[in-house]
Amino acid sequence: MVDSSSPVTLDMISLPTVRIDLNVPTLDRIIEALLPELSNNFETVSVDAVQCPNLTCSPFNLAAEGLNGDEMVIDIGSPSFLLPLVNLNKVYDIRDFAKVTGTDPLFVIGAGAGPWPHVGVNCEFIGNVRLTSDDSVNNNNSSHLYKVDPQTGSQVHHRLPQDETRFALLANFYTSRGMTGEVLKIVCETRNGPLDFVTSIRKALAKYFGDKPVGLGGVILIETSKVKVHVMPDFSKIPLDSEADLNNWLKFFEVSTPLVALGYLVSHDPGLDLRPQHFHLFGNHGEGGHYHHDTEPTTVKYTAYLNVAKKLIRVDQPETALLFGKD
Numbered sequence: 001m002v003d004s005s006s007p008v009t010l011d012m013i014s015l016p017t018v019r020i021d022l023n024v025p026t027l028d029r030i031i032e033a034l035l036p037e038l039s040n041n042f043e044t045v046s047v048d049a050v051q052c053p054n055l056t057c058s059p060f061n062l063a064a065e066g067l068n069g070d071e072m073v074i075d076i077g078s079p080s081f082l083l084p085l086v087n088l089n090k091v092y093d094i095r096d097f098a099k100v101t102g103t104d105p106l107f108v109i110g111a112g113a114g115p116w117p118h119v120g121v122n123c124e125f126i127g128n129v130r131l132t133s134d135d136s137v138n139n140n141n142s143s144h145l146y147k148v149d150p151q152t153g154s155q156v157h158h159r160l161p162q163d164e165t166r167f168a169l170l171a172n173f174y175t176s177r178g179m180t181g182e183v184l185k186i187v188c189e190t191r192n193g194p195l196d197f198v199t200s201i202r203k204a205l206a207k208y209f210g211d212k213p214v215g216l217g218g219v220i221l222i223e224t225s226k227v228k229v230h231v232m233p234d235f236s237k238i239p240l241d242s243e244a245d246l247n248n249w250l251k252f253f254e255v256s257t258p259l260v261a262l263g264y265l266v267s268h269d270p271g272l273d274l275r276p277q278h279f280h281l282f283g284n285h286g287e288g289g290h291y292h293h294d295t296e297p298t299t300v301k302y303t304a305y306l307n308v309a310k311k312l313i314r315v316d317q318p319e320t321a322l323l324f325g326k327d
């Protein structure tokens, strides 16, 4: 267990913040970029512009209906605050995002390190929050976290209470007004190439759009196959100085589907020490974690609803970049 004395949540408007305009291609051009490349990794591929289904419904169970309005991606913190040893001062709150995005209502989904002051140990965070300044409307916090039971080594799922919107260290979110609208629907079945679903989308965009960064965020449903994930155990007391140290410390699991993944990907880093892609999974059966790849490629089926971010906001970029820990 970490020290139970709770740190002060950092005031987001006092943190260094960089805003950039992303390249915002039409959905038709993104479809043109994705189709040939996804076909190199999956036997069956379809990419279409569709009206977003109601994401508050099963199997998605998100905090808002759609992915549209004021679309942005936020990269906050860094693996540098976890490695080689943790910086316990790095605690943030999704409630502060309205101050940096100006979005109201604000729908936030994505992947990061969880609120260890709430649960007592380091953990994986799946943010799924809709906030509004209108007091007549209920806010909705449907966030999840996964931690490792130190006794058994198994993973443990928690739903977060409505008023617990903190997270820690590093996170990657897609934010919008949560309105319904036109989005990309990507369906891929039967993987026959080397790249996982998220990496194949990111690399396809990078190949087509080059150094003009395109950001996509949203939800991915994995209905079949099992999935390799990791869940962070409690903070290491010995320094983790390399990728090998890190992988030795992380707890890896092969988890069952169906699973829902939330996060974003960005096709090119314009020098902001970005995490290029980050998705965390949750499921009703109690399993989840940080997405690596499917483990039964012959049966896997992915269905993603993603939208295009117009802006990227980089918050609390460390002065020194870490050269590992972003997989």
Ligand SMILES: [Zn+2]
Binding pocket: 111, 112, 278, 279, 280, 290, 291
């Ligand atoms: Zn993660």
